[in-house]
Amino acid sequence: MIQRTIYLVAFTLLFAACKEEEKVTSWTYSETISLKAINPIGLTSTEQGIWLSDGDRNRLVLVDGDGKVVQAFDSLDRPMHIASKDNSIYVPTYGNDKILKIDGDRVQEIVIPDSLDAPAGVDIRGNEMAIADFYNHRVLYSTDGKDFLSVGKQGKKDGEFYYPTDVQITDDAIWVADAYNNRVQIFDKSGKFVKIIGAEARMNAATGIYVTEKELMVTDFESERVLVFDHDGNMKQELRKGVTKPTDVLIYKGDLYIANYRNGSMVIYKRN
């Protein structure tokens, strides 16, 4: 009887170990594109291709498939997490507290009624706009680009921020990379806190996010990985290969692009 119990326990443990190894992985490393003299912070795409904000060099660049710069906008004061809509690019310039809209060769400043202190991320969805306001430890959200709702304050509790760096608007929510609380927070569009994702993942600086219909990707800057969660907060995958000091993620033409700040590169993962 004791022997049977031992076998049963051993079998159960073995089965559990096998199950751990069989963890579902949906993204596979494909390639690393070297970016010469670019230390990317943010990623977005237009019909022209992939745009990167190069904070160290105060510019926005469009790169080709080999990582070569094909177009650049200079003299932007520390551009950070960028967004795009209808081929226009929206750029938060962290160094001078502005949100710029770049449309062709035209650069236009978007007037924000409330003063920003180091905007680190912006997102646009239809007429909606959200801004991660780094030093004010809050997110600004607007449905018309004129009146803004201020969400959150400095702190570590639910609904509070400690240096937010990126933001994304989805159908019914606002997702925020709460960088130095090492988590992602989700709010409804009235600014009400909904939930936290990633609190148990031991992230060190959750700097950039990208949300799809089913997944949330988060860059874990200091731990040099990208984590993939489902919308219930279950971690599905940890991407480490080729990832060094990641700052942003983007899905472009079905592939997952990761911006590596430290060594100036982009990593591409393909879905299995």
Add this chain to the structure above:
Amino acid sequence: MKKLIAILMIAFAGLATMQAQGGMDKFQVQVDGLGCPFCAYGLEKKFKEFKGIKDVAIDIETGDFTFSYPAEKALSLEAVEKQVEKAGYTPIAGGVTRSDGTIEALHGKKNQVATKSAKTVSGKTMVSGNCSMCQARIEKAAMDQVGVLDASWDKNTKILELQYDETMTSVEAVEEAIARVGHDTEHHKAHKEAYENLPGCCQYERIESKKPQR
């Protein structure tokens, strides 16, 4: 003749530039809490309030922050320290080389009381940490203890080597001070809050102490 005038004007302009450059104070501060470009740009942004600042350079790996500032404005180290804190970070060490060659150190030399004597002994202990910023924080916490003459932490071996006056302090007292700033030592574990307040890059993998905590 025109050529001569042009050459003289260029030479004069060059001389004026050299003199202007010579009139700059050079600051170097090691900043605790920098870990990413957001932090570095944030520090730079807050220092833009100092009109006339030049040659700003920030190394996010080491926390080294350097800049030049016009000597006639006599920017004090206290003002620099306050501005670093306003940006959300902690100045650990550093100083300024004034344009006349005078050197001033941040915080001053805190440990003037101890001098090398027959009472000076060596000691070592293990301290958890990851990076150069950890090193600066650990060594500062040790050196701030009255009686410590020298402190040197190796980020690879995690060993802290000390020279101290045994009539004034002990390895255990130094360990306690280091734990208070967030670093686990051989016999003292840092409080959770102190650990969580460390910058991301400094949050080392915590392990349970094999020895009982004192």
